Structure formats: structure tokens, C-alpha cells
Amino acid sequence: MSNIIESHNLTKVYNPDTIPVNAVNGVNLQVEEGEFTALVGPSGSGKTTLLNLIGGLDYPTGGDVKIEGVDITQMSENKLIDFRLKNIGFVFQAYNLIPVLTASENVEFVMLLQKTSKGDRERRAIELLTEVGLKDKLNKRPSELSGGQQQRVAVARALASKPRFILADEPTANLDSKSTENLLEIMAKLNVEDKMTFIFSTHDQRVIDKARRVVTLVDGKIVSDVKQ
Amino acid sequence: MLFKIAWRNIWRNRTRSLVVIASIAVGLFAGMFMMAFFEGLAKQEVESTVETQLSHIQFHNPAFIADKDVNFTIENGPAIIGRLKKDVNVRATSGRLVTTGMISSSSTASGVEIHGIVPADEKAVSSISKDVIEGVYFTGLKKNEIVIGEKLALKLGVKLHNKIVLTFQSKTGDLTAGSFRIAGIFRSRNSAFDETTVFTGFDDLAGLLGTGDGIHEIAVIVQDGQKTDAVAKVLKKEYPSLLVQTWIELSPQMALLTSIMDQMMYIIIGIILLALMFGIINTMLMAVLERQREFGMLMAIGMNKPRVFFMILLESVMLTCAGIPAGILFTIITVGSLSRHGIDLSAFSQALSQYGFSNIVYPDLQRSMFLPVSLMTAFTAVLSAIYPAIKALRFKPAEAIHKI
Numbered sequence: 001m002s003n004i005i006e007s008h009n010l011t012k013v014y015n016p017d018t019i020p021v022n023a024v025n026g027v028n029l030q031v032e033e034g035e036f037t038a039l040v041g042p043s044g045s046g047k048t049t050l051l052n053l054i055g056g057l058d059y060p061t062g063g064d065v066k067i068e069g070v071d072i073t074q075m076s077e078n079k080l081i082d083f084r085l086k087n088i089g090f091v092f093q094a095y096n097l098i099p100v101l102t103a104s105e106n107v108e109f110v111m112l113l114q115k116t117s118k119g120d121r122e123r124r125a126i127e128l129l130t131e132v133g134l135k136d137k138l139n140k141r142p143s144e145l146s147g148g149q150q151q152r153v154a155v156a157r158a159l160a161s162k163p164r165f166i167l168a169d170e171p172t173a174n175l176d177s178k179s180t181e182n183l184l185e186i187m188a189k190l191n192v193e194d195k196m197t198f199i200f201s202t203h204d205q206r207v208i209d210k211a212r213r214v215v216t217l218v219d220g221k222i223v224s225d226v227k228q
Numbered sequence: 229m230l231f232k233i234a235w236r237n238i239w240r241n242r243t244r245s246l247v248v249i250a251s252i253a254v255g256l257f258a259g260m261f262m263m264a265f266f267e268g269l270a271k272q273e274v275e276s277t278v279e280t281q282l283s284h285i286q287f288h289n290p291a292f293i294a295d296k297d298v299n300f301t302i303e304n305g306p307a308i309i310g311r312l313k314k315d316v317n318v319r320a321t322s323g324r325l326v327t328t329g330m331i332s333s334s335s336t337a338s339g340v341e342i343h344g345i346v347p348a349d350e351k352a353v354s355s356i357s358k359d360v361i362e363g364v365y366f367t368g369l370k371k372n373e374i375v376i377g378e379k380l381a382l383k384l385g386v387k388l389h390n391k392i393v394l395t396f397q398s399k400t401g402d403l404t405a406g407s408f409r410i411a412g413i414f415r416s417r418n419s420a421f422d423e424t425t426v427f428t429g430f431d432d433l434a435g436l437l438g439t440g441d442g443i444h445e446i447a448v449i450v451q452d453g454q455k456t457d458a459v460a461k462v463l464k465k466e467y468p469s470l471l472v473q474t475w476i477e478l479s480p481q482m483a484l485l486t487s488i489m490d491q492m493m494y495i496i497i498g499i500i501l502l503a504l505m506f507g508i509i510n511t512m513l514m515a516v517l518e519r520q521r522e523f524g525m526l527m528a529i530g531m532n533k534p535r536v537f538f539m540i541l542l543e544s545v546m547l548t549c550a551g552i553p554a555g556i557l558f559t560i561i562t563v564g565s566l567s568r569h570g571i572d573l574s575a576f577s578q579a580l581s582q583y584g585f586s587n588i589v590y591p592d593l594q595r596s597m598f599l600p601v602s603l604m605t606a607f608t609a610v611l612s613a614i615y616p617a618i619k620a621l622r623f624k625p626a627e628a629i630h631k632i
Contacts, residue, residue, distance in 0.1 A: 048630075057528055058626035078532060085530025092629055096525040100236035105229065112229050113530050161530065 004068055004165055004197055005031040005054055011062035012049050012220075023049040025220035026063070031165070031199060036191045038211035039201040046220035047201035048169050054199065055088050055167045056080045068164065085113055089158030091168035091200075095150040097142040103129060103153045104138040110160045128156035132186050148179025155186060165197035172204050184210050230535065234542040241515065245547060248511050252551025252609055253558055255504035259497045259601040260559040264567065264591035266493040270486040271592050274475075277482055279355040280416045281425075282475040283322075283447035284456045285463065290471040292444055298327050298399055301442030302470060309349075309446060317459045319451045320352030323443040325433045329396025331376070331426060333384035340380070340426050342394060344433030353447045356414050356427065363388045363412035372432050374408035377422025378415040388413060394428070399438040406436045497601070501608045508612035512544060516616040523620045524628025537617045544613030548606050555605070556598060563593045 012024040024046045031037060039047045052058040054065055056072045064073045072083060084090075097106045107125040116124075129138055132152040134145075142150050151171060158166045168187075172180040188210055190196045200207065208214055216224040238245045278284060287308065292300035302308065305323055312321040325344030330337050347366040351357045356375070357365040366373050374392065376384075386392055390410050398404040408428060416422055434440060450459045456474050464472045476483045516523070523536060570588040 052626040055528075057629075058624065081527060081530055081532045084528065085532075090525075090528055092525065092528075094521070094629075096521065096629060098233065098522065098526075100233055100240060101229075105232075109229060110529055113532075113535070157529070 002033060002068075003030045004033045004035075005029070005199070006066040007054065007063060008066075009063035010050070010053055010060050010065060012046075012053060012058070013061045016061065022220045024053060024060070027217075027220070027222055029054075029215065029222065031197065033165075033197055034191070034195045035197050035199070035213055036188065036211055037199045037213040037215060038208050039199065039215050039217060040203070040208055041217035041223075043203075045217040047217055049220075050217065051167050051169050051199065051201055055090060056084050085110070085161060087164045089161060089163035089166035091151065091154045091158050091166060091171045093170040093173045095142065095147070095154050095174075097150055097153055097157070099142050102139045102141055103134055103145065103149075103156075106142070106153055107156045107160045110157055114161055124160060125156075128159055129153070131159075131190075132156045133182070146179065148175050148182060151175060151179070151183055152186060155183065155190075159190065159196070165199065168198065168200035170201055170203070172202065172207055177206075180204065180206060230539050230542060234539055234546055237515075237519075237543055238546055244511055244515065248508060248547045249551040249554060251504055251507045251511075252548055252605060253555035255500055255608070256552055256555030256601060256605045257559045257562070258500045259605060260555070260593070260597060261563055261591065262493055262496050262500070263597045263601060264563050264593040265571070265589060266489045267594065267597075268567070268590045268592035270489045272589065274482060274486065276355075276417045277479065278449075278453070278475050280359070280418065281354075281421060282478050282482075283353045284450045284453060284475055285448040285460050286473055286475075286478055287446035287448070287463075287467065288444065288471045288473070290469075293471055296326070296328060298325075298397065298437050298439060298444070301439055301444055302446060305443030305446065306441055308467070308470075309443070312446070312448060317451055317455065317462075318448055320349070320449040322346060322349035322353040322447045323430070324350075324445040324447060325430060325437060325439060325442075326444045327396050327433070327437060329394055331380070331384065332393045332395065333386045333390070335385045336383065338380065338383055338423075340394075340424055342396065342433060343425065343427045344430045344437075345427055346430045350427075350447075353449045356416060359414040359416045360412040361415045363410065365412050365414075366427075366429065367411060370409070370411075371429070372406060372408045373411035373429060375412040375414060375427040376410060377419075377425065378413050379419050379423040380426070381410070381413050383423065386410060394426070394436075396437075398436065404436050406432070408432075497604065501604060504605070505608050505612045508544070508547075508609055509615055512540070512613050512616040513619060515543075516540065516620045520623055520628045521630070523623050524625045524630075527623070528625040528629055533621045536620055540617035540620055541610060541613050544609055545606075548609040551609070552602050552605060556602065559593070563591050567591050567593050 007027055007029045010024055010027040014021040014023055027050060039050060041047055053060050060073055064071050067087060072080060075083060098109060101109060104125040107128055108121040111121040111124060126138065129135060132155055134149060134152055137145060137149060145153065172183060175183065184207060187198055191198055202208060213227045215222055287302055289300040289302050309321055309323050312318050322345060327342050329340060329342055331340045347368060361378060365375060384392065388410055391407055392410065393405055393407050395403060395405040450456055460472055460474045526536060567590055570590045572588055
């Protein structure tokens with residue numbers, strides 16, 4: 001299997017001129033296509049910062065991130081936005097759906113940005129929402145959905161752009177046990193059946209147990225990298 | 229879908245959006261009101277000046293204008309008046325004698341401009357006859373009648389039917405005087421005019437001046453005030469040896485005043501729109517900052533900056549599209565009503581009459597005002613959204629998506 005993500009000596013220092021904080025400190029990470037990887041570690045260990053750097057949401061202060069051989073740290077902000085649209089799916093801890101759009105419109109929105117035709121958008125949105133078990137919630141707005149349902153819409157949205165991989169930052173942090181289990185099943189199924197690569201940060205032992213690779217971070221450094 | 233998002237976003241915070249819509253509507257109303265008010269004020273002022281003092285067109289002997297020497301009468305004046313009375317473009321005409329002199333009562337004296345007029349003709353070109361508040365505008369039965377302004381009467385300490393003495397230079401250069409009895413007292417909109425202008429019978433003044441049937445000034449009211457320039461052009465060609473002037477040429481300060489009013493109007497509208505701009509900036513900025521996490525997410529999932537910018541501008545345009553019709557409707561109802569009933573500014577009557585303005589101003593709402601004011605308001609509203617939109621573009625997705 002080829003590496004889909006590679007980081008070399010990746011570093012992120014906050015407040016370099018005042019009180020420097022090494023959020024990510026020389027991380028070398030390779031992720032192969034089809035992996036189901038959990039980034040774990042205590043609060044402040046750099047999980048979210050590492051995900052942000054891998055996802056091109058932030059620029060590192062040192063090192064590089066290559067996505068399928070392309071160094072995204074050298075890209076301009078505008079190019080990076082376009083790159084994210086085409087290659088990366090995001091699932092956030094707080095769901096972050098567009099509150100004024102329905103579930104299906106939220107899923108369609110990413111495809112709209114990709115200039116997909118209306119018919120294709122609608123068809124795929126229904127497919128994806130059906131896949132995450134929300135066929136009957138197509139026209140519900142986020143405020144009418146539970147946390148677990150919103151997060152499933154977020155997963156469907158992340159998949160809508162047909163990304164190379166999905167980054168999920170604490171996707172189950174706000175969910176109850178049943179919703180967590182449900183979401184994990186969906187993610188695991190997508191990983192196995194569609195070979196979708198997932199990298200997620202988590203504190204949740206249930207999520208860690210489902211992961212096939214667990215990378216542990218402490219003070220911005222990888223202290224263990226275990227395949228299970 | 230961007231339209232759908234922008235439209236639904238507007239109604240996420242109904243109160244805030246309604247405040248913005250109301251601000252736009254009030255801004256437009258204020259702009260329209262100021263335009264209508266100044267337009268009405270200027271129009272009334274011009275009408276008042278034309279009616280009481282200038283008329284639309286005046287004829288003079290060019291030499292008379294230079295030093296007001298009573299010798300410089302209009303050649304063939306009566307014949308010209310006869311010709312003008314037959315002109316289809318002329319509604320009324322009146323020949324006048326004009327000189328300056330002193331008016332004296334038993335207690336004091338004052339400098340005045342004396343107009344010798346034919347009351348029947350003058351009534352048709354000047355509104356002074358309607359402004360008489362005491363007595364009559366010449367009985368036509370007695371000799372040496374005079375009509376003076378209320379302010380001058382107060383200054384001289386005289387009343388109706390009192391005698392006053394006019395002293396001035398005759399045609400021969402001798403100082404001559406005549407005793408006149410006050411037949412009427414008038415009060416026009418212009419207190420300065422009331423204090424410095426008196427009217428006597430044409431023949432009475434001509435007798436004292438020794439000008440015979442000579443005329444110093446011919447006042448003309450045209451049928452259509454808008455065609456004053458065209459009529460004057462024809463008359464100028466017809467009487468090249470005479471000075472034929474329109475009211476604008478006679479009173480450039482009046483043209484200047486209306487032009488200054490125009491400028492003032494735009495300055496005030498500018499200030500109103502500036503205030504509106506800050507109001508919208510404040511509200512839109514709040515809306516943008518509240519949705520920081522959302523904008524962070526949108527940029528994270530791939531919405532590029534021009535689209536984010538366009539979406540915020542679109543929200544502002546939609547608010548404007550709702551605010552402008554509301555403002556127009558409000559303007560039509562309120563300013564339309566004020567145009568009919570007038571705005572009573574009696575509280576400032578003294579100051580207003582000093583400058584010749586009426587106590588009651590009738591705003592003049594014209595259809596042609598709606599487009600420029602609406603465009604200015606729309607431009608302001610859209611311009612106001614630019615800063616908040618730029619602010620949104622500066623959000624860093626990694627930070628913004630974690631904002632509470």
C-alpha cells in the first residue's frame with residue numbers, strides 16, 4: 001500500500017515571539033491508503049493541531065506535509081482551500097453543519113462547491129444519507145436532529161466530495177454511547193467496504209478499540225505507534 | 229444555493245435583520261425627505277422672489293442699471309408694454325418707475341426704493357397686493373397714495389392713513405419731496421424687502437420725478453415659468469438696445485442660493501448615509517463575528533474566499549432589497565402628506581422671514597428623486613458589508629472552527 005499522507009519533522013510553535021508553545025514537535029507520520037487510524041493522547045498533546053496541519057487548515061512552522069506526494073505546506077491559502085475541497089473530508093467535534101440548510105442540502109453544499117450538477121448532487125446526497133441511516137431525515141434542519149444524527153450528516157457531507165481521506169477531530173466527543181457506536185459502525189463500514197481512509201483524534205476508549213492503528217502523542221511528539 | 233443560504237441567514241436573527249431593514253428604510257426616507265424639503269424650500273423661495281420682486285423677465289435701459297439715474301428710461305416703453313400684452317407667451321406685464329430716496333415720518337427717516345406702479349397692471353405681475361394686511365392696495369380714487377411694508381411702518385412709527393414724506397432726486401437733479409398718505413400696509417415673506425420697498429402710483433411719482441411717460445422697468449410674467457429663458461431669448465433679439473434679463477440674471481444670488489441648497493442637501497444626505505453606513509457595518513460585523521465558526525467550517529470544507537465574500541455581500545443586498553421598497557413606501561406616505569399640508573416652521577419665523585423664506589415649507593417630492601436616492605442607499609448598504617466581509621475572509625479556519 002502507498003502512503004497517502006506523509007509528514008516529515010512536522011513542527012508547529014504557537015507564540016514563537018512571546019511564550020513559545022510546541023504544539024507539534026518534529027512529527028514524522030506516514031498514513032497508508034485505507035487505514036483507520038486514531039490519534040490519541042492527553043489534552044494539549046497536539047492531536048487537533050496535527051490534524052489541522054495534515055488537513056491544510058493551518059501552516060506548520062517547520063517540516064512538511066505531503067498528500068500523495070504533493071507538499072501542501074507550500075500552497076497558497078486559496079490553492080489550499082481548493083485542495084481541501086477536492087481531497088479531504090472533515091468531521092468536526094461540534095458537527096459544524098450549516099444551520100439554515102437541511103440535512104440533504106448540507107451534503108449537497110460541498111458538491112455545489114465542486115460544481116456538480118443539481119441532479120447528481122441530489123442523487124448522491126440521498127445515497128449518502130441513506131448510507132448513514134438518515135434516509136428519513138433528508139429535509140430536517142440540524143436543529144431538528146440529535147447530536148448523533150448531526151454527526152452522521154457531517155460524515156455524509158465529508159464523503160460527498162469523494163475525498164482521498166477523512167479527518168475527524170473528536171467525532172464522538174459530544175455523543176452518547178448509542179450514537180457513538182452507531183457512528184463508529186458507519187465509519188468502520190465505509191473504511192472496510194469503500195476503502196475510505198480515516199484519521200481521527202479521540203479520547204474515547206471505544207473509538208480507540210475500533211481503530212486498527214493507534215498513534216499516541218504526548219507534548220507534540222509521537223510516543224507510540226501501534227497497529228492492532 | 230448561495231442565495232438560499234444568504235436569504236435564510238438573514239432570518240436567523242429576525243430582530244437584527246429587521247433593524248437593518250428599518251435602518252435602510254429610514255436612511256432612504258431621510259434622504260428623500262431632505263431632497264424634497266430643500267427642493268420645496270428652493271422652489272418656494274424662487275416663486276416668492278419672482279412674485280414679489282423680480283417677475284420672470286425685466287426690461288431696463290442698460291444705463292439705468294449702472295447707477296439708477298432716473299433719466300435713463302426705456303425708449304418707447306409704453307409701446308413695448310402694448311406689444312408684450314399681445315404676446316401669447318406673456319401672461320402679464322407692468323411698467324414701473326424706480327428710484328431711491330428717503331422716507332420720513334414725524335419721528336424718523338429711512339432709506340427706501342420707491343416703485344411707481346400702475347396698480348391694475350402690477351397686481352398681475354406681483355403678489356404684493358395679496359400681502360396687504362391693513363388698508364387696501366391703492367384705492368385708485370385719491371392722489372399720492374403709498375403702500376409700505378409692516379416692518380417699515382413699525383420702524384417709522386406710522387399707521388394706516390398717516391402721512392409720510394418721500395424725498396428723492398428729480399430728473400433735473402434737484403431734490404424733490406412729496407407727501408403721501410398710507411393706503412395699505414403689506415407683509416410679504418421677506419422682511420428685508422418689507423423694510424426697504426414702498427409703492428406709489430405711477431403718475432404721482434412721474435409727476436415728482438419729471439419723467440413724463442418714461443418707464444424705468446418693465447416686469448414680465450410668462451405663461452410658463454419653465455420657458456422663461458426661451459421667451460427672454462426672443463425678446464433680447466427683438467430689443468437689442470435694451471437690457472432684457474431673466475430672474476436668474478437679475479438675481480444671481482438667488483441662483484447661487486438654490487445651488488448652495490442643492491449642495492447642502494447632498495452634504496446632509498451624505499451625512500445621513502454615513503450614519504446609516506456605520507449602523508449597517510456594526511450590525512453586519514456582529515452577524516459575521518457571531519458566525520465565525522461557521523465561516524471557519526465553510527472555508528475548511530472548501531468554500532473559497534470570493535464565495536464567502538459574495539455570500540456576505542448577498543445578505544446585505546437582500547436586506548437592502550427589502551429596506552428600499554419599505555423606505556419608498558414610507559416616504560410616499562409621510563412626505564406625500566407633508567407636501568400637501570406643509571411643515572409649519574413658525575417657531576423660526578423671524579429667522580426665516582429675514583431670508584425671505586416662508587413659515588410653512590411644502591416639501592416637493594418628485595418622482596425623479598427616487599432613483600438616485602435609492603441607488604445611493606443601495607450603494608451605501610453594499611459598501612457597508614465590505615468591511616465585515618473582509619473581516620470574515622481573515623478568519624483562520626483552524627482557529628475559527630473552534631470558536632464558541
